[in-house]
Amino acid sequence: MQEILSNAITLGIGLLPFLVLLMFTLLILWVLHKVLLGKEGLSASEKLPRQLILLLAYVISIVALVISLPIDPSIRNQMLALIGVLLSGVIAFSSTSIVSNLMAGVVMRITKPFRTGDxxxxxxxxxxxxxxxxxxxxxxxxxxxxxxxxxxxxxxxxxxxVRSSGTIISANLSLGYDLHHSRIEKLLIEAAEKVSLSDPFVQIIELGDFSISYRVSGLLTEVKSMISARSKLMASVLDTLHGDNIEIVSPSFMNQRRLDDLPPLIAKTSEQETAQKASAKQAQEPHPEDIIFDKAEEAESIEKQEHNLLEQIALLETKLKTAHGEDKEKLHHRLVMKQQRLVSVRQHKASED
Structure with missing residues:
Protein backbone atom coordinates (compact mmCIF):
# COMPACT_ATOMS: atom_id res chain seq x y z
CA MET A 1 0.00 0.00 0.00
CA GLN A 2 2.82 2.28 0.94
CA GLU A 3 4.54 1.56 -2.35
CA ILE A 4 1.37 2.37 -4.36
CA LEU A 5 0.93 5.65 -2.48
CA SER A 6 4.59 6.49 -3.06
CA ASN A 7 4.24 5.79 -6.78
CA ALA A 8 1.08 7.96 -6.99
CA ILE A 9 2.84 10.84 -5.25
CA THR A 10 5.84 10.47 -7.57
CA LEU A 11 3.55 10.45 -10.62
CA GLY A 12 1.65 13.47 -9.34
CA ILE A 13 4.89 15.39 -8.81
CA GLY A 14 6.00 14.38 -12.32
CA LEU A 15 2.69 15.53 -13.84
CA LEU A 16 2.64 18.79 -11.91
CA PRO A 17 4.68 20.81 -14.49
CA PHE A 18 2.52 19.38 -17.28
CA LEU A 19 -0.72 20.32 -15.47
CA VAL A 20 0.54 23.82 -14.66
CA LEU A 21 1.60 24.31 -18.28
CA LEU A 22 -1.76 22.96 -19.49
CA MET A 23 -3.69 25.44 -17.32
CA PHE A 24 -1.42 28.29 -18.40
CA THR A 25 -1.75 27.30 -22.09
CA LEU A 26 -5.55 27.14 -21.93
CA LEU A 27 -5.60 30.57 -20.29
CA ILE A 28 -3.31 32.05 -22.96
CA LEU A 29 -5.40 30.56 -25.80
CA TRP A 30 -8.61 31.90 -24.24
CA VAL A 31 -7.10 35.39 -23.96
CA LEU A 32 -5.88 35.23 -27.56
CA HIS A 33 -9.40 34.26 -28.72
CA LYS A 34 -10.87 37.23 -26.89
CA VAL A 35 -8.25 39.70 -28.12
CA LEU A 36 -8.02 38.55 -31.74
CA LEU A 37 -11.55 37.37 -32.58
CA GLY A 38 -13.68 38.86 -29.82
CA LYS A 39 -13.95 42.22 -31.59
CA GLU A 40 -17.21 42.71 -33.48
CA GLY A 41 -17.44 43.92 -37.07
CA LEU A 42 -14.23 42.34 -38.37
CA SER A 43 -14.17 41.74 -42.11
CA ALA A 44 -13.00 38.48 -43.68
CA SER A 45 -9.65 40.00 -44.68
CA GLU A 46 -9.11 41.23 -41.09
CA LYS A 47 -10.05 37.88 -39.53
CA LEU A 48 -7.69 35.81 -41.64
CA PRO A 49 -4.32 37.00 -40.19
CA ARG A 50 -5.78 36.73 -36.68
CA GLN A 51 -6.90 33.17 -37.35
CA LEU A 52 -3.43 32.33 -38.66
CA ILE A 53 -1.88 33.68 -35.45
CA LEU A 54 -4.26 31.50 -33.42
CA LEU A 55 -3.37 28.44 -35.48
CA LEU A 56 0.32 29.06 -34.85
CA ALA A 57 -0.39 29.47 -31.11
CA TYR A 58 -2.21 26.09 -31.07
CA VAL A 59 0.72 24.34 -32.76
CA ILE A 60 3.24 25.86 -30.33
CA SER A 61 1.02 24.91 -27.37
CA ILE A 62 0.75 21.27 -28.50
CA VAL A 63 4.53 21.02 -28.96
CA ALA A 64 5.15 22.60 -25.53
CA LEU A 65 2.71 20.20 -23.83
CA VAL A 66 4.33 17.17 -25.46
CA ILE A 67 7.78 18.32 -24.30
CA SER A 68 6.52 18.75 -20.72
CA LEU A 69 5.02 15.22 -20.51
CA PRO A 70 6.77 13.03 -17.89
CA ILE A 71 7.52 10.21 -20.32
CA ASP A 72 10.56 8.47 -21.72
CA PRO A 73 12.65 10.81 -23.95
CA SER A 74 12.56 8.35 -26.85
CA ILE A 75 8.74 8.25 -26.78
CA ARG A 76 8.65 12.05 -26.54
CA ASN A 77 10.93 12.36 -29.56
CA GLN A 78 8.72 9.96 -31.51
CA MET A 79 5.61 12.04 -30.69
CA LEU A 80 7.37 15.24 -31.78
CA ALA A 81 8.49 13.54 -34.97
CA LEU A 82 4.90 12.44 -35.64
CA ILE A 83 3.62 16.00 -35.16
CA GLY A 84 6.32 17.25 -37.50
CA VAL A 85 5.40 14.69 -40.17
CA LEU A 86 1.70 15.60 -39.93
CA LEU A 87 2.43 19.33 -40.22
CA SER A 88 4.83 18.75 -43.10
CA GLY A 89 2.23 16.68 -44.95
CA VAL A 90 -0.48 19.32 -44.52
CA ILE A 91 1.84 22.09 -45.65
CA ALA A 92 3.15 20.03 -48.59
CA PHE A 93 -0.36 19.34 -49.90
CA SER A 94 -1.70 22.88 -49.51
CA SER A 95 1.23 25.26 -49.53
CA THR A 96 1.71 25.52 -53.31
CA SER A 97 -1.50 27.42 -54.03
CA ILE A 98 -2.09 28.91 -50.60
CA VAL A 99 1.37 30.37 -50.14
CA SER A 100 1.53 31.68 -53.72
CA ASN A 101 -1.87 33.41 -53.37
CA LEU A 102 -0.97 34.73 -49.93
CA MET A 103 2.35 36.16 -51.13
CA ALA A 104 0.65 37.65 -54.20
CA GLY A 105 -1.94 39.26 -51.92
CA VAL A 106 0.82 40.74 -49.75
CA VAL A 107 2.64 42.05 -52.84
CA MET A 108 -0.53 43.73 -54.14
CA ARG A 109 -1.18 45.26 -50.71
CA ILE A 110 2.30 46.81 -50.91
CA THR A 111 2.26 47.92 -54.56
CA LYS A 112 -1.47 48.88 -54.52
CA PRO A 113 -2.16 48.53 -58.27
CA PHE A 114 -5.88 49.22 -57.66
CA ARG A 115 -8.36 50.15 -54.94
CA THR A 116 -11.86 49.02 -54.05
CA GLY A 117 -14.27 50.56 -56.58
CA ASP A 118 -11.71 50.85 -59.41
CA VAL A 162 -8.91 52.72 -65.22
CA ARG A 163 -7.40 55.83 -63.65
CA SER A 164 -9.69 57.61 -61.21
CA SER A 165 -8.61 60.97 -62.70
CA GLY A 166 -10.29 60.11 -66.03
CA THR A 167 -10.37 57.76 -68.99
CA ILE A 168 -10.68 58.02 -72.75
CA ILE A 169 -14.11 57.25 -74.25
CA SER A 170 -14.19 56.38 -77.97
CA ALA A 171 -16.62 55.53 -80.77
CA ASN A 172 -15.75 54.10 -84.19
CA LEU A 173 -17.66 54.49 -87.46
CA SER A 174 -17.11 54.21 -91.22
CA LEU A 175 -18.15 56.79 -93.85
CA GLY A 176 -17.79 56.98 -97.61
CA TYR A 177 -14.96 58.58 -99.59
CA ASP A 178 -17.42 61.14 -100.99
CA LEU A 179 -17.36 62.98 -97.63
CA HIS A 180 -14.30 65.15 -96.91
CA HIS A 181 -12.53 64.19 -93.72
CA SER A 182 -12.27 67.79 -92.47
CA ARG A 183 -16.07 68.08 -92.42
CA ILE A 184 -16.42 64.76 -90.59
CA GLU A 185 -13.75 65.62 -88.02
CA LYS A 186 -15.51 68.89 -87.17
CA LEU A 187 -18.87 67.16 -86.69
CA LEU A 188 -17.42 64.35 -84.60
CA ILE A 189 -15.67 66.79 -82.28
CA GLU A 190 -18.96 68.65 -81.93
CA ALA A 191 -20.70 65.37 -81.03
CA ALA A 192 -18.11 64.63 -78.34
CA GLU A 193 -18.46 68.12 -76.85
CA LYS A 194 -22.23 67.68 -76.58
CA VAL A 195 -21.77 64.84 -74.11
CA SER A 196 -19.26 66.84 -72.02
CA LEU A 197 -16.07 65.01 -73.04
CA SER A 198 -12.94 67.07 -72.47
CA ASP A 199 -10.28 67.65 -75.15
CA PRO A 200 -12.03 65.65 -77.92
CA PHE A 201 -10.00 64.49 -80.93
CA VAL A 202 -10.61 62.49 -84.11
CA GLN A 203 -8.38 59.85 -85.74
CA ILE A 204 -8.54 58.24 -89.18
CA ILE A 205 -7.78 54.65 -88.27
CA GLU A 206 -8.24 52.88 -91.62
CA LEU A 207 -8.64 53.57 -95.35
CA GLY A 208 -10.80 50.64 -96.45
CA ASP A 209 -11.84 49.47 -99.90
CA PHE A 210 -15.22 51.18 -99.67
CA SER A 211 -15.05 53.55 -96.68
CA ILE A 212 -12.91 55.54 -94.26
CA SER A 213 -12.88 54.43 -90.61
CA TYR A 214 -12.94 57.22 -88.02
CA ARG A 215 -12.52 57.18 -84.27
CA VAL A 216 -13.74 60.03 -82.07
CA SER A 217 -12.41 60.16 -78.51
CA GLY A 218 -12.55 62.41 -75.48
CA LEU A 219 -11.56 62.49 -71.82
CA LEU A 220 -14.24 61.46 -69.32
CA THR A 221 -13.38 62.70 -65.82
CA GLU A 222 -16.33 61.02 -64.09
CA VAL A 223 -15.22 57.41 -64.64
CA LYS A 224 -18.16 55.91 -62.74
CA SER A 225 -20.45 56.81 -65.66
CA MET A 226 -18.12 55.24 -68.23
CA ILE A 227 -20.62 52.73 -69.68
CA SER A 228 -23.47 55.21 -70.11
CA ALA A 229 -21.04 57.87 -71.40
CA ARG A 230 -19.94 55.55 -74.23
CA SER A 231 -23.58 54.98 -75.21
CA LYS A 232 -24.33 58.71 -75.09
CA LEU A 233 -21.32 59.45 -77.31
CA MET A 234 -22.56 57.04 -79.98
CA ALA A 235 -26.07 58.53 -79.83
CA SER A 236 -24.60 62.03 -80.11
CA VAL A 237 -22.57 60.98 -83.18
CA LEU A 238 -25.74 59.68 -84.85
CA ASP A 239 -27.74 62.83 -84.07
CA THR A 240 -24.95 65.20 -85.15
CA LEU A 241 -24.21 63.49 -88.45
CA HIS A 242 -27.88 63.02 -89.35
CA GLY A 243 -28.52 66.63 -88.41
CA ASP A 244 -25.94 67.66 -91.01
CA ASN A 245 -27.57 65.44 -93.66
CA ILE A 246 -24.87 62.75 -93.53
CA GLU A 247 -26.03 59.15 -93.74
CA ILE A 248 -24.35 56.24 -91.97
CA VAL A 249 -24.88 52.93 -93.78
CA SER A 250 -22.84 49.82 -94.43
CA PRO A 251 -20.13 50.24 -97.11
CA SER A 252 -21.47 47.41 -99.30
CA PHE A 253 -25.00 48.79 -99.29
CA MET A 254 -23.79 52.31 -99.97
CA ASN A 255 -21.76 51.17 -102.95
CA GLN A 256 -24.46 49.02 -104.50
CA ARG A 257 -27.39 51.45 -104.68
CA ARG A 258 -27.75 54.38 -107.09
CA LEU A 259 -27.18 57.58 -105.16
CA ASP A 260 -29.30 59.68 -107.51
CA ASP A 261 -32.38 57.42 -107.30
CA LEU A 262 -32.87 56.98 -103.57
CA PRO A 263 -33.06 59.58 -100.79
CA PRO A 264 -30.43 59.56 -98.04
CA LEU A 265 -31.03 57.01 -95.31
CA ILE A 266 -31.49 59.55 -92.53
CA ALA A 267 -34.17 59.58 -89.87
CA LYS A 268 -36.94 62.08 -90.54
CA THR A 269 -37.14 65.31 -88.56
CA SER A 270 -40.10 64.08 -86.53
CA GLU A 271 -38.19 60.91 -85.70
CA GLN A 272 -35.15 62.95 -84.70
CA GLU A 273 -37.27 65.09 -82.37
CA THR A 274 -38.76 61.96 -80.83
CA ALA A 275 -35.29 60.52 -80.38
CA GLN A 276 -34.06 63.75 -78.76
CA LYS A 277 -36.99 63.74 -76.34
CA ALA A 278 -36.26 60.12 -75.51
CA SER A 279 -32.58 60.99 -74.91
CA ALA A 280 -33.58 63.87 -72.61
CA LYS A 281 -35.89 61.56 -70.67
CA GLN A 282 -33.18 58.93 -70.44
CA ALA A 283 -30.74 61.50 -69.05
CA GLN A 284 -33.09 62.06 -66.10
CA GLU A 285 -33.38 58.35 -65.33
CA PRO A 286 -30.88 56.51 -63.09
CA HIS A 287 -27.58 55.57 -64.73
CA PRO A 288 -27.13 51.87 -65.58
CA GLU A 289 -23.95 51.87 -63.48
CA ASP A 290 -26.12 52.35 -60.37
CA ILE A 291 -27.63 48.92 -61.02
CA ILE A 292 -24.68 47.12 -62.63
CA PHE A 293 -22.01 48.00 -60.07
CA ASP A 294 -24.14 48.35 -56.92
CA LYS A 295 -21.92 46.15 -54.74
CA ALA A 296 -18.73 47.81 -55.99
CA GLU A 297 -20.18 51.24 -55.29
CA GLU A 298 -21.22 50.23 -51.78
CA ALA A 299 -17.86 48.57 -51.06
CA GLU A 300 -15.98 51.69 -52.19
CA SER A 301 -18.22 53.90 -50.03
CA ILE A 302 -17.74 51.70 -46.95
CA GLU A 303 -13.95 51.59 -47.42
CA LYS A 304 -13.81 55.39 -47.70
CA GLN A 305 -15.96 55.78 -44.56
CA GLU A 306 -13.72 53.37 -42.65
CA HIS A 307 -10.55 55.17 -43.79
CA ASN A 308 -11.96 58.61 -42.87
CA LEU A 309 -13.16 57.39 -39.46
CA LEU A 310 -9.74 55.88 -38.66
CA GLU A 311 -8.06 59.19 -39.53
CA GLN A 312 -10.55 61.15 -37.39
CA ILE A 313 -10.12 58.74 -34.45
CA ALA A 314 -6.32 59.01 -34.64
CA LEU A 315 -6.57 62.83 -34.68
CA LEU A 316 -8.96 62.89 -31.71
CA GLU A 317 -6.71 60.54 -29.72
CA THR A 318 -3.74 62.84 -30.35
CA LYS A 319 -5.72 65.91 -29.22
CA LEU A 320 -7.06 64.07 -26.17
CA LYS A 321 -3.53 63.56 -24.80
CA THR A 322 -2.99 67.33 -24.38
CA ALA A 323 -6.57 68.40 -23.59
CA HIS A 324 -7.82 69.33 -20.11
CA GLY A 325 -11.09 69.93 -18.30
CA GLU A 326 -14.23 70.49 -20.37
CA ASP A 327 -12.38 70.28 -23.69
CA LYS A 328 -11.13 66.81 -22.74
CA GLU A 329 -14.68 65.63 -21.98
CA LYS A 330 -15.95 66.94 -25.31
CA LEU A 331 -13.10 65.30 -27.20
CA HIS A 332 -13.68 62.02 -25.35
CA HIS A 333 -17.39 62.10 -26.23
CA ARG A 334 -16.59 62.73 -29.90
CA LEU A 335 -14.01 59.93 -29.84
CA VAL A 336 -16.55 57.44 -28.43
CA MET A 337 -19.09 58.45 -31.09
CA LYS A 338 -16.54 57.96 -33.88
CA GLN A 339 -15.49 54.57 -32.48
CA GLN A 340 -19.12 53.44 -32.31
CA ARG A 341 -19.63 54.61 -35.88
CA LEU A 342 -16.52 52.65 -36.96
CA VAL A 343 -17.86 49.48 -35.29
CA SER A 344 -21.19 49.98 -37.09
CA VAL A 345 -19.47 50.42 -40.46
CA ARG A 346 -17.32 47.31 -39.92
CA GLN A 347 -20.35 45.26 -38.86
CA HIS A 348 -22.14 46.30 -42.05
CA LYS A 349 -19.04 45.43 -44.06
CA ALA A 350 -18.80 42.01 -42.38
CA SER A 351 -22.48 41.30 -43.07
CA GLU A 352 -21.94 42.10 -46.76
CA ASP A 353 -18.95 39.74 -46.87
Missing amino acids: FVRLDGHFGRVTERGLFDTEVQTEQRELIHFTNSYMLAHPLQV
Missing part, protein backbone atom coordinates in the same frame (compact mmCIF):
# COMPACT_ATOMS: atom_id res chain seq x y z
CA PHE A 119 -12.55 49.64 -62.93
CA VAL A 120 -10.25 46.79 -64.01
CA ARG A 121 -9.91 44.59 -67.09
CA LEU A 122 -8.31 41.16 -66.77
CA ASP A 123 -8.23 38.34 -69.33
CA GLY A 124 -11.29 39.62 -71.20
CA HIS A 125 -13.30 40.38 -68.05
CA PHE A 126 -14.22 43.98 -67.20
CA GLY A 127 -15.76 45.32 -64.02
CA ARG A 128 -15.27 47.09 -60.69
CA VAL A 129 -13.38 45.78 -57.68
CA THR A 130 -15.70 45.02 -54.76
CA GLU A 131 -13.35 43.30 -52.32
CA ARG A 132 -9.61 42.75 -51.89
CA GLY A 133 -8.66 39.68 -49.87
CA LEU A 134 -5.35 38.09 -48.96
CA PHE A 135 -6.06 35.12 -51.25
CA ASP A 136 -8.41 36.44 -53.94
CA THR A 137 -10.02 39.59 -55.35
CA GLU A 138 -13.72 39.98 -56.16
CA VAL A 139 -14.80 41.89 -59.29
CA GLN A 140 -18.36 42.85 -60.29
CA THR A 141 -18.87 42.69 -64.07
CA GLU A 142 -21.09 44.68 -66.42
CA GLN A 143 -23.70 41.89 -66.10
CA ARG A 144 -23.75 42.46 -62.30
CA GLU A 145 -22.04 39.09 -61.78
CA LEU A 146 -19.30 38.54 -59.22
CA ILE A 147 -16.01 36.96 -60.33
CA HIS A 148 -13.27 35.87 -57.92
CA PHE A 149 -9.71 36.01 -59.24
CA THR A 150 -6.92 34.42 -57.21
CA ASN A 151 -4.23 36.93 -56.36
CA SER A 152 -1.50 34.83 -57.97
CA TYR A 153 -3.51 34.81 -61.23
CA MET A 154 -3.92 38.60 -61.13
CA LEU A 155 -0.22 39.05 -60.46
CA ALA A 156 0.77 36.75 -63.35
CA HIS A 157 -1.46 38.35 -66.03
CA PRO A 158 -1.57 41.89 -67.47
CA LEU A 159 -4.05 43.97 -65.49
CA GLN A 160 -5.66 47.13 -66.89
CA VAL A 161 -6.83 49.67 -64.31
